[in-house]
Amino acid sequence: MPLSDAPARPRTASAAPDDAAPDADDAAVRVRGLVKRYDGRAVVDGLDLTAAQGAVTAVLGPNGAGKTTTIECCEGLRSPDGGTVRVLGLDPVADARRLRPRVGVMLQDGGLPTGVRALELLRHVAAMYAAPRPVDELAERLGLHGFARTTVRRLSGGQRQRVALAAAVVGRPEVVFLDEPSAGMDPQSRRAVWDLVRELRADGVAIVLTTHLMDEAADLADHVHVVDHGRVIASGSVRELTSADGAGPGSVRVEAAPGLDVTTLVEALAEPGADWTAAEPEPGVYTVTGPVSPAAVAAVTGWLAERGVLARSVTTGSRTLEDVFLDLTGRNLR
Numbered sequence: 001m002p003l004s005d006a007p008a009r010p011r012t013a014s015a016a017p018d019d020a021a022p023d024a025d026d027a028a029v030r031v032r033g034l035v036k037r038y039d040g041r042a043v044v045d046g047l048d049l050t051a052a053q054g055a056v057t058a059v060l061g062p063n064g065a066g067k068t069t070t071i072e073c074c075e076g077l078r079s080p081d082g083g084t085v086r087v088l089g090l091d092p093v094a095d096a097r098r099l100r101p102r103v104g105v106m107l108q109d110g111g112l113p114t115g116v117r118a119l120e121l122l123r124h125v126a127a128m129y130a131a132p133r134p135v136d137e138l139a140e141r142l143g144l145h146g147f148a149r150t151t152v153r154r155l156s157g158g159q160r161q162r163v164a165l166a167a168a169v170v171g172r173p174e175v176v177f178l179d180e181p182s183a184g185m186d187p188q189s190r191r192a193v194w195d196l197v198r199e200l201r202a203d204g205v206a207i208v209l210t211t212h213l214m215d216e217a218a219d220l221a222d223h224v225h226v227v228d229h230g231r232v233i234a235s236g237s238v239r240e241l242t243s244a245d246g247a248g249p250g251s252v253r254v255e256a257a258p259g260l261d262v263t264t265l266v267e268a269l270a271e272p273g274a275d276w277t278a279a280e281p282e283p284g285v286y287t288v289t290g291p292v293s294p295a296a297v298a299a300v301t302g303w304l305a306e307r308g309v310l311a312r313s314v315t316t317g318s319r320t321l322e323d324v325f326l327d328l329t330g331r332n333l334r
């Protein structure tokens with residue numbers, strides 16, 4: 001089970017299907033009950049996902065969760081074994097030719113031919129579209145001129161990623177799929193990528209990206225889907241996912257002596273209608289999640305006082321997206 005080793009689960013994270021997702025009507029991408037098997041094993045197992053036009057949708061998940069496979073089904077690179085995938089209302093496999101000019105794709109490994117020079121490649125891709133973006137302006141934005149005449153084979157990982165991103169957006173697509181777009185990039189390049197993604201969004205483009213960078217998702221995403229074991233296990237805006245009640249601070253973090261019984265902490269917080277979880281994610285660090293109020297903080301410090309334990313620190317605040325991600329997907333390596 002995906003949640004078996006999770007110490008706490010944010011209450012605001014909605015279980016699949018993603019009821020916090022945009023309405024189907026304005027959805028640029030709609031995936032329902034997607035199943036994809038390799039050697040009889042379902043690596044995508046009934047996945048639901050929606051992405052709106054003019055929004056950034058981030059797909060997060062541990063290694064092997066099924067993100068790339070899902071994106072590849074949306075790109076028409078893989079045929080589903082079950083469920084439906086619609087991009088701009090079309091089937092990515094059956095309607096591939098109609099979709100091609102309207103969809104931009106950046107594959108995880110770049111997916112570029114290696115013997116071609118960087119800028120030459122971009123000009124070639126641009127020439128395939130009716131109204132491409134000006135190549136030089138795009139190359140300038142993504143800093144491609146410094147290695148314009150270098151063959152793709154000789155580019156660094158981050159440079160290759162930038163060329164791949166340029167190639168994905170040069171045709172002015174309505175939907176863009178970016179598989180780990182800023183993986184391996186330096187901070188300057190990452191900023192350039194983020195600015196470009198924001199600009200695409202402002203132009204009404206639907207952007208679907210996968211990332212392992214929680215700050216990238218938190219900064220960019222309008223909507224987040226967390227995937228594990230081939231299913232969406234939580235969906236919502238970053239704010240919804242990181243706030244216990246979707247509005248205010250949702251956690252108390254306490255540093256104190258290790259090994260205290262957190263079930264008694266939940267009992268100390270008990271009040272009608274309130275749903276609290278408590279965990280000790282690392283020795284001596286306690287996180288308490290729920291509708292934080294002055295009374296709740298007093299209950300936490302009272303619980304410590306009853307045990308004669310002095311807190312080294314007590315802080316309130318929203319949890320980070322990384323906290324939520326780890327709570328949902330566990331701390332074990334995959």
Ligand SMILES: Nc1ncnc2c1ncn2[C@@H]1O[C@H](COP(=O)(O)OP(=O)(O)OP(=O)(O)O)[C@@H](O)[C@H]1O
Nearest residue numbers: 038039043061062063064065066067068069070108
């Ligand atoms: N062509 C293939 N044949 C067999 N198994 C595959 C194939 N492609 C992917 N898989 C397996 O499917 C599972 C999901 O892989 P996928 O690449 O979709 O995960 P991911 O969430 O994108 O992971 P990562 O974060 O590491 O990129 C993995 O266990 C992977 O080994």
